[in-house]
Amino acid sequence: MRLFLLTALTMLAFAANSVLNRWAVGPGHIGAVEFAAIRLMSGAVMLAALVLWQRGGIAWPGMQGRLAGVLGLSAYLLGFSLAYRGLDAGTGALVLFGMVQVTMFAGALAGREGVPPRRWAGAGLALAGLALIAAPGAVALAPLALMAVAGVGWGLYSLAGRGARDPLAATAWNFVLALPFVLPFGLAGLAAPDARGLALAVVSGAVTSGLGYALWYAVLPGLGAARAAVAQLTVPVIAALGGAVLLAEPPGLRFWLAAVLVLGGVALASLPYRALTSR
Template identity: 60%
Template sequence: MRLFLLICLTMLAFAGNSVLNRMAVAAGDAGPSLFAAVRLVAGAVMLLVLLSLRDGRRLRPVLAPGGATALAVYVVGFSLAYRWLDAGMGALILFGMVQVTMFAGALMRAEVVPPRRYAGAVLALAGLAVLVWPQGGSAPDLTGAALMLLAGVGWGVYSLRGRSVTDPLADTAWNFALAVPAGLLLFALLPDGMTTRGAILAIVSGAVTSGLGYALWYRVLPQIAASTAALAQLTVPVIAQAGGGLLLDEPLTARFALAAALVLGGVALGVLRRGQITMGSKGS
């Protein structure tokens, strides 16, 4: 039960990132480049402070360029994509690609993936298709979708790497610190501005829903299968869309309701067995 609650808390943090990014960028309170840079800096500062409090003054860098690169690709693509996508649509595309990436990683690592998890993935992806399939003017913008797909690959790789970490706080802190130059470079190439409200949203996104949320995710990942982690994240678009409806006045349509039912049904089919979530690292 404790692991289940930690996963739920992590998914809430992920959905919060979608909503906070959209609140800042779509409302014109922050440009995507500066938002990404501030988010990375805030996350790095928060985590390094926590790490220093835990370990005293002996901060030993964890050099993991692969993890930092994947994180940078995710954050940059994620921030830029929300110029064109709403919170729910962005999260759906993001975690659809995350699922594909992580299932591929699970197969490459010879993880045992039970048939019900494949069935759950198919059902959940059908839900994604219901929402993003072109229908009049409601199809997602191609530029935004391409950027979010790239972000999904980055996050999928980042999550796969997290399954082997031994110190989640240290790994996450140094991943953020090493990714900061990418955020600053993005801002240098595509400079934009930020209001006080935008700065607050970016700092909260970086320090809380990103920094603390990702450290928690790295703590959870070694305890669950990669395919389970991929499926669990498909609940995030539903949470993000609901948050967008409550906070951003984005419409909650019948189409979204059908998609949400399919996604949640697919996740339940893939990860629930006799009323319990399957958490084994090898699948069952």
């Protein structure tokens, strides 16, 4: 029960990033790039503090995958915030999630990993769901493209971090090293945030990103790969429901059809065969 509750709390934190970003940027409480910069700074401070508190220092994780991780994280943060000027919380989370999975699939192909037919079929379903969202008249193409960039960035970040010996310390360093790439955009922003926008950005960085990532690393060993994949399938749905309740953005039929395709495809591609066939 404890593992279930902690996992549910982590998924709520991940979904909350979409809701908080949309809540802050959509109505204009803060500019998109300013939100990304404050979120990054708050997350860097929180992650560094956690590592220092737990281990007394932040060990350098090495250069392997560092540049790709930092650039991917920067692209994710900026694309994510800019996209939410024109996407609702649920649609943004679904596009992000789908693009992350497609990027991971492309990474497997580039690395010449063995790709079974089931994974090809799952990737095809996920792409069909993304195509449904991008159909003419569904959403504006510019925010959609920006969220796709964010998804590719997070996918590259995830690929770069595979096999990290200390994921929490590596994440803290990535947040710190991404500051020179993201802060100039935030400083160049023209919109001064109001109190609500500033508070939402800090909460997104320090709590739902910093503490959320730390909690995820804590529960991952107990979940295993299959249950971790299943848990993450809930994030776009939670974000959509949060957007409906808090932001009055109820998802329509197109979203739910796309969600079935994207999340079903990801489940098909990600879960081990035993997890799909067991009863």
